[in-house]
Amino acid sequence: MMRYSEMFLPTTKETPSDAEIVSHQLMLRAGMIRKLTGGIYTYLPLGYRVIRKVENIVREEMNRAGAQEVFMPAVQPAELWVESGRWDMYGKELLRVRDRHNRDYCIGPTHEEVITALVRDEIQTYRQLPRNLYQIQTKFRDEIRPRFGVMRCREFGMKDAYSFDATEESAEESYRKMFDAYTRIFTRCGLSFRPVEADSGNIGGSFSHEFMVTADSGEDAIVSCTSCDYAANLEKAEISRPEEETGHDHAMEYSPTEEVHTPDVRTIEEVCTFLDVAPRDVVKTMIFMCDGEPVAVLVRGDEDINEAKLRNYLECDSLELAMDDTILEVTGSPRGFAGPMGIKSRIIADYSLMNMKNFVVGANREDHHIKNCNSGRDFEIKDYADLRIIREDDVCPRCGEKLRIVRGIEVGHVFKLGVKYSKAMNATFLDRDGKEKHMIMGCYGIGIGRTAAACIEQSHDEDGIIWPMSIAPYQVIITPVNINDEDLSDAAEELYNSLIAEGIEVILDDRNERAGVKFKDADLIGIPIRVTVGAKSLAEGKVEVRFRKSGEVEKIPLETIRDFITKTIMDQISISCG
RNA sequence: CGGGGCGUAGCGCAGCCUGGCAGCGCGCCUGCUUUGGGAGCAGGAUGUCGCAGGUUCAAAUCCUGCCGCCCCGACCA
Known part of the structure; x- marks a missing residue:
């Protein structure tokens, strides 16, 4: 199939200085990719072979799960996006272009609009449901800051699937099928990964999982239980409501409030230093604007608010920290002295405030704080909720055991959409009961290039990439130690031809280079099996098989080498998928 | 979008402060030697010094503007 001397495979000895993470460095050095411009890459032959391997695994498993492949346009008319409401909502990540007639288009960052428009025109009855359509296609998202090579780039290959169902039960079955397919896909790609619960935004009754490849270079933090199988991303990770302390009279322990002069003391740190208290004795009061309404959110001083949780709890579309003029209006003081006592807004509190006594709060008066504040006596908390970011010393919300926080790379995402798009775009069907209903949708994405990069992050050493057999660009490389030695080159050539005849993907390194x-x-470049053809072994009628992963070397007689390699490859590709 | 850095041979970089022959390493080409972990010797080719303008007898070097890239942050699914 391929002679190295004829291949377009520009490897480099030196590591490019602007590549931060190992997968980016190695993809450049191994001649897999080259950058065209910011966040946009060309895949060279070696890199593209890996991409196609991943794509084919994805394709096989999607088909196995009953999804059908389509191919949608990359360029999409603005009208569809106006219809779904995302033309205005999507923001700057959406690359917008105009044609010669001055009509608006975008380069598709995703294809909910296109697929929904297609399906609503073609599916009329519950008899045509469920359906699951997928494609493998180039997406464009104008990332604010592309980085890490193909890991976070602007143009990237993605498999996206969309399911359409008539009933909730059926939709959940579609979701489960994709979840199982993803598990098979990433297992076959040789990845160590785990599905984690993810935030699904404010679509009622929906759920979502991210498939995370564990790697220290990952951009996302994931929380997992050391005991049960609970795992979630940081945004989603739940914190249980603490037990309320009972059995004694709280009021007895309350000290009288005391307003103290705290000139220019604003941050939690400054308050603690000034009043000689710990952050956990202070309550942080943050003013948010929630769909235009101010809300005061209380959290213990040593904790941080999780905006995703807050957004979900408040069920609002827009959520941002309030500007200084709003703070002045609501608290009557400048930023840094907000507190719950006498505040002119709704108050909600994180669970961390339960059981706090005699804490410090802002006085809603410039340069003043209040000591010995107590909820119930000094102000009322109607709503307690889980609003803070989880920490490693929290306990598992399911079983109460210890948690661990690790980093991960999101390679896949399954998402139950519900009727968000079918409603917005009027994708309906006629149900058995004669009623017109909205299709229940799900969407399911896999980053193809990112999956390959994640694999390198997980599987490499100081010499380079270590591909698993399933997605290796080639399975075998034959290395005659000296091409000018006719015995060696003839033997290598013969082996090369016999492996090709077996359908094995093999490179013959016929370059006139030194063995090193x-x-x-x-x-x-990480080829799993190297067959070295050298003079000493050949004299014994043998060649050396070296495994990239283990470094182990076996001398194999020429008569059995073909069968040995065929069997090794078969063994390594057919990984059990549970 | 804010802050910082960089842009000189295919790649990695020095030179810039203090203006005066365009340099180093790797790679590449030719020849000879070498051939089991990135060979040695000899010879050679290769530059819009990011772009545009300005200052100057003279600009890679100083000044202004622009473009591109990288890093940090903010923002965002």
């Missing part, structure tokens, strides 16, 4: 150069390149 060839070994280094073979290691760098």
Whole structure:
């Protein structure tokens, strides 16, 4: 299939200085990718072979799960996006273009609009449901800051699938099928991963999982239980409502409030230093604007508010920290002295405030704080909720055991959409009961390039990439130690032809290079099996098989080498998928 | 969008402060030697010094503007 001397495979010895993470460095060094411009990459032959391997695994498993492949346009008319409401909502990540007639288009960052428009025109009855359509296509998202090579880039290959169902039960079944398909896909790609619960935004009754490849270089933090199988991303990770302390009279322990002069003392840190208290004795009062209404959110001083949780709890579309003039209006003081006592807004409190006594709050008066504040006596908290960011020393919300926080790379996402798009775009069907209903949708994405990069993050050493057999660009590389030695080159050539005849993906390194150069390149590009053809072994009628992953070397007689390799490859590709 | 840095041979970089021959390493080409972990010797080719303008006898070097890239932050699914 391929002679190294004829391949377009520009490897480099030196690590490019602007590549931060190992997958980016190695993809450049191994001649897999080259950058065209910010966040936009060309896949060279070696890189593209890996991409196609991943795509084919995805394709096989999607088909197995009953999804059908389509191919949608990358360029989409603005009208569809106006219809779904996302033309205005999506923001700057949406790359908008105009044609010669001055009509608006975008380069698709995702395809809910297109698929929904297609399906609403073609599906009329529950008899045509459920359906699951997917595609593997290039997406464009104008990322604010592309980085890490193909990990976070602007143009990228993605598999996106969309399911349409008539009933909730059926929709959940569609979701489960995709969840299982994803598990098979990432297992077959040789990845260590885990599905985690993810925030699904404010669509009622929906749920969502992210498939995270665990890697220290990951951009996302994930929380997992050391005991049960609970796992969630940071945004989603729940914190249980603490037990309320009972059995004694709180009021007895309340000290009288005391307003203290705290000139220019604003942050929690400053308050603690000034009053000689710990952050956990202070209550932080943050003023948010929630769909235009101010809300005071209380959290213990050593905790941080999780805006995703807050947004979900308040069921609002827009949520942002209030501007200074709003703070002045609501608290009557400048930023830094807000507190719950006498505040002119709704108050909600994180669970961390339960059981706090005699705490410090802002006085809603410039340069003043209040000591020994107590809820119930000094102000009323009607709403307690889980509003803060989880920490590693919190306990599992399911079983109460210890948690662990690790970093991960999001390679896949399954999301139950519900009727968000079918409603906005009027995708309905006629149900058995004769009523017109909105289709229940789900969407399911996999980042193809990111999956390949995540694999490198997880599987490499100081010499280069270590591909698993399933997505390796080639399965075998034959390295004749000296191409000018006819015995060696003839033997290598013969083996090469016999492996090709077996359908094995093999490179013959027929370059007139020194052995060391060839070994280094073979290691760098990560081919799982290297067959070295050298004079000593050949004299015994043998060649050396070296495994990239373990470094183990076996001498195999020429008569059995073909069968040995075929069997090894078969063994390594057919990984059990549970 | 804010802050910082960079832009000089295919790649990595020095030179810029203090204006005066365009340089180093790797790679590339030719020849000889070498050939089991990125060879040695000899010879050679390669530049819009990011772009535009300005100052100057003279600009890679100083000044102004622009463009591109990288990093940090903010923002965002």
